[in-house]
Amino acid sequence: MKIAFTAAGTTWDSMIDPRFGRTEFFIVYNDETQETTVFDNSAVKNEAHGAGTATAQKIFEIKPDVLITGNGPGENAATALKQLDMKIFVNAHNMTIKEAYDNYKNGKLQPL
């Protein structure tokens, strides 16, 4: 299963980026292969408008099963993400990626 985090940095100790559309990075962890991949989102982050929908398109290409983020996607991005068969968890923005993952495993994250 692929779990994507919006991340302010590139390591497990980085904080969750509270933003969806303008997140700095995506960290994607595959818990079957234990493989971690980092996606740079800076191209989208620099868009004046429409960052939410542009990032949603990117997420579609990554195709994670679970998305863990902070404040949650805005209205437009949420509409786009509905097209994907994916579980979304929010309010993880005071956690590191590792803490967010542990909380997710223990069922302590809030679903959207």
Place this chain on the structure above:
Amino acid sequence: MINNPPLKIGIASGKGGTGKTLLSTNLAAYLSQTQPTLLVDLDVEEPDDFLFVRGTTQSITDQYKMIPVWDEKACTLCGICSKTCKFHAVIQLGSIILVFKELCHSCYACSELCPAEALPMQKHKMGEIKTIISGNLTFIESRLNIGEEQAVPLIHQTHELAEKTHGNIPLQIFDCPPGTSCPVVASTRNVDFVVLVTEPTPFGLNDLKLAVETMKEIHKPVGVVINRYGIGNNEVEMYCQEAGIPVLAKIPYDRRIAELYSNGQLVYDKIEDMQTSLDNIIKAIQNVVRKN
């Protein structure tokens, strides 16, 4: 007199909360006592003038912008549309094309560059324009739907509608959106004179300077009305003097004005000095415009 073109006055300010609505509504209502007057609320994101004008609704017209609509059957999923759209209003998720109408700027690029003609443009309601008659006062309110991001097209359409339906009213007042960016520029483009409302404080002065710069950019004659006169210092007056900008009126700070305003009431018929101020404003503007 009859052959004179109508006088169009824009009321603007560098930021919200300075008294733009107070001045627009009172000026319009007061002037309509003696001659036909038009008031247009162009602050389409937060129209407030309606709180002060009571009359009968003459018409409500829906306003549209053009947006692309996906024709699934015609689409070949080539992806040109999503790559073309600079605003990410059209995105492709696998075999689905999604259009986000609030993000769309109606540039037609995706629609006309689509090789399969699978994104025809269609009407989408973005707001409405209401016309209200109150005696000699004609009031046009323009309101953008919540969630819509593009104020400018609606402002243009409001100008057009006002011109078409009530263009011959001799006195026309346009309450403009606050700020210094595109919506203000669009609102003030075809007025003869812009009144900038400010406060006699450092914040007021700072915002006024920005507004003056913007008006210079589009070559509009301006005058200043200092609202809540007496609460601050004389820096705004000194600035106006140095920059050669006429101060049209000073409306004294008066707690009664604040109270009446907070209840949605006009003040010109209740506060004595207000009529003098309004008279001074309109005379000064007529003088400037006549000279030009």
Place this chain on the structure above:
Amino acid sequence: MSSERINEIVILSGKGGTGKTSLAAAFSVLAGTEAVIADCDVDAANMHLLLKPDFARSMEFYSGELAVINQDICIRCGKCADVCRFNAIPFMENQYTISPLDCEGCGYCEKVCPSFAIVMKERKSGKVYTSTIKTEGIMVHARLDIAAENSGKLVAKVKKDAKDHANAGNKKFIIVDGSPGIGCPVVSSLSGANYVVLVTEPTMSGLHDLIRVYEVIKRFRIKAGCIINKADVNEAQSREIKEFLMSEQIDHLADIPYDSAFSSAMIEGKTVVEIQSPLKAQLEEIWKQIKLITNKNNTI
């Protein structure tokens, strides 16, 4: 490292003129070097008038795009002007030129130009500053060019820089003077916030705008409190606002009476907590309360 988290507090009001910036600046002075300040009200940036930043470091800021025509390659075919829906390419003095005030940056003209004479360039829209202010604390702020527009991107940049400074300096708070309205810049002001302080006034439009902006806050599930400024100007309207706060479980932080101290302080280039006024004690109390609430929220 992970126990001390930064509290991000955003001061917001749906409309202008409620005293939002005056209050945000007062809290910034009370917070002193514990906080980094982010002025995201870039349309009408005023906070610098009270906090006296030194404009020490600046960076040009680009947002959106603008079409540029290379007149040497242009064959004057007029295709660009035909497709432009914004009338931004007038034909003047035997040349097609771009009117920057009208160009929306959609790029359609670039796509149809047969001689590749049009390129889209990034549009310079202003400057972002990092300053030391009178409290010795750090403030990040911006200045827009004339007729340039605020954007979610600019607000995100100001907040990001503020956050970097807060991290580097082990600060407890980021105080954000938020953008007006309910559009993209507000959403950007809010993301990552731990607490929102709403500032309103008891007028019909005050409540109307408060309700609209709270819709946005609710969508992002952020805890909020509200200060009713000039509360005594209309008691009935104040009561109505309080009923709304109750029904939405928004903390009612304080009623502040109308007081000329705000403008007398402003004239001296000071916040209201730096002059002799009964408001000083009240604002200290409110700031203490905000700190208490945010600390509680943040220790889960």
